[in-house]
Amino acid sequence: MATKTLNVQGMSCGHCVNSIEGSVGELNGVETVKVHLQDGKVDVTFDSKKVDLKDITENIEEQGYDVA
Amino acid sequence: MATKTLNVQGMSCGHCVNSIEGSVGELNGVETVKVHLQDGKVDVTFDSKKVDLKDITENIEEQGYDVA
Numbered sequence: 237m238a239t240k241t242l243n244v245q246g247m248s249c250g251h252c253v254n255s256i257e258g259s260v261g262e263l264n265g266v267e268t269v270k271v272h273l274q275d276g277k278v279d280v281t282f283d284s285k286k287v288d289l290k291d292i293t294e295n296i297e298e299q300g301y302d303v304a
Numbered sequence: 305m306a307t308k309t310l311n312v313q314g315m316s317c318g319h320c321v322n323s324i325e326g327s328v329g330e331l332n333g334v335e336t337v338k339v340h341l342q343d344g345k346v347d348v349t350f351d352s353k354k355v356d357l358k359d360i361t362e363n364i365e366e367q368g369y370d371v372a
Contacts (some may be wrong), residue, residue: 249316
């Protein structure tokens with residue numbers, strides 16, 4: 237299991253939190269996802285044999301956010 | 305038909321726009337609702353015989369926004 241903290245810009249409200257946590261959390265191989273709104277950070281733990289970090293960042297970017 | 309522009313604080317993203325336009329738009333008597341995100345304003349046209357302005361502001365406040 238891998239753990240990564242992503243810097244994500246554009247998350248501004250509770251809807252954003254729900255949207256990202258819901259969508260990333262549904263990816264096969266993602267164990268946990270936690271958005272820290274004030275910090276602009278997203279903690280993700282995932283099985284790197286099942287999902288690439290790239291898939292996770294792309295999922296977030298497709299929702300309109302910038303992953304630094 | 306009455307028209308009113310409300311000053312609303314806390315609207316920060318597209319999710320907020322959809323949430324407010326969807327919810328207020330479903331109120332009986334509301335004809336149109338348009339959120340202006342950058343300006344923090346919500347334009348509403350409504351039939352004052354069917355819905356009070358108070359019902360509209362309460363609907364927005366119940367979603368967690370402040371109506372000035």
